[in-house]
Amino acid sequence: MKIYAFLILIIPGLLSFGQKKQVCFSFDDLPVVSYGIADPVFQKNLIDKLVSSLKNNKIPAIGFVNESRLYNNQSIIQSQVELLNKWADSGLDLGNHTFSHSDYNNISFKEFSQDILDGETVTKEILKNRNKSIKYFRHPFLHVGNTKAKADSLSNFLNDHGYIAAPVTIDNEDYLFALAYQRAKGKADTNLIKKIGHDYIGYMESKLKYYEMQVNILFGRDINQILLLHASSLNSEYVDSLAYIFRKNNYDFVSMDEALKDDIFRSDITVYGDWGISWIDKWALSRGKKGSFFKDEPATPDYIRKLAE
Ligand SMILES: [Zn+2]
Numbered sequence: 001m002k003i004y005a006f007l008i009l010i011i012p013g014l015l016s017f018g019q020k021k022q023v024c025f026s027f028d029d030l031p032v033v034s035y036g037i038a039d040p041v042f043q044k045n046l047i048d049k050l051v052s053s054l055k056n057n058k059i060p061a062i063g064f065v066n067e068s069r070l071y072n073n074q075s076i077i078q079s080q081v082e083l084l085n086k087w088a089d090s091g092l093d094l095g096n097h098t099f100s101h102s103d104y105n106n107i108s109f110k111e112f113s114q115d116i117l118d119g120e121t122v123t124k125e126i127l128k129n130r131n132k133s134i135k136y137f138r139h140p141f142l143h144v145g146n147t148k149a150k151a152d153s154l155s156n157f158l159n160d161h162g163y164i165a166a167p168v169t170i171d172n173e174d175y176l177f178a179l180a181y182q183r184a185k186g187k188a189d190t191n192l193i194k195k196i197g198h199d200y201i202g203y204m205e206s207k208l209k210y211y212e213m214q215v216n217i218l219f220g221r222d223i224n225q226i227l228l229l230h231a232s233s234l235n236s237e238y239v240d241s242l243a244y245i246f247r248k249n250n251y252d253f254v255s256m257d258e259a260l261k262d263d264i265f266r267s268d269i270t271v272y273g274d275w276g277i278s279w280i281d282k283w284a285l286s287r288g289k290k291g292s293f294f295k296d297e298p299a300t301p302d303y304i305r306k307l308a309e
Pocket residue numbers: 028029097101140141
């Protein structure tokens with residue numbers, strides 16, 4: 001009898017240990033995405049809530065900054081810098097997302113690389129004050145260069161300047177839900193506000209399951225996932241629910257450093273285009289997968305698209 005009791009205790013532990021997966025939460029467009037709401041109190045409350053929820057859920061997130069958002073004409077807006085200080089004080093990491101969120105598909109390498117350099121001044125200082133240095137770069141619109149030559153120029157530049165490009169595996173349209181959510185709040189439509197939040201979490205879990213399925217078909221295993229989010233009001237209120245769905249699907253939360261230890265991120269990408277897509281999609285295209293391979297990708301509901309127009 002004793003041995004059975006022992007096995008009952010030990011087996012579920014071993015099974016869950018073996019299946020444990022890892023995800024890094026990354027937030028773009030810091031210091032804050034407030035869709036035109038310039039009220040510093042609103043913005044501070046949003047970031048306070050986001051940061052405390054990340055802390056409570058022990059999520060070592062990274063936020064990518066557009067430093068143009070820190071300025072009004074030439075003068076720095078101290079309240080915006082304070083949002084970044086708050087983020088960094090909580091032990092969360094910061095990276096570069098260019099100064100002005102420029103689109104590498106539309107400008108030259110020279111202009112784009114200058115926008116990267118312009119975008120690191122304040123962030124470097126904030127990290128330096130905390131004995132850290134800037135390490136990660138996230139491409140706006142996930143545009144890495146629409147030809148091999150353009151992509152190689154950028155990747156060499158990043159390398160020469162000590163940056164590591166931060167990939168995304170779970171791409172999604174959280175920004176459409178976030179804008180729809182903010183508009184529903186503007187109308188004080190309680191039922192719609194709740195519905196959007198509920199549908200958002202369902203959509204994000206379906207995205208997670210979709211990308212897990214895709215990597216298992218491509219590589220026969222789970223991989224370290226990197227989730228793309230934005231520093232919006234919606235996410236500040238729903239980080240707890242997002243954390244819940246990832247825990248429920250057996251994930252631990254890890255830093256970008258930890259996530260990138262997976263060799264999958266050294267896989268070859270041989271296709272280039274105007275797209276801004278998940279690295280999983282690029283690995284699939286590089287292995288000759290065509291349209292039908294992507295047919296089960298969850299879609300953003302029409303009513304969200306309409307609200308976000
Ligand atoms: Zn962005």
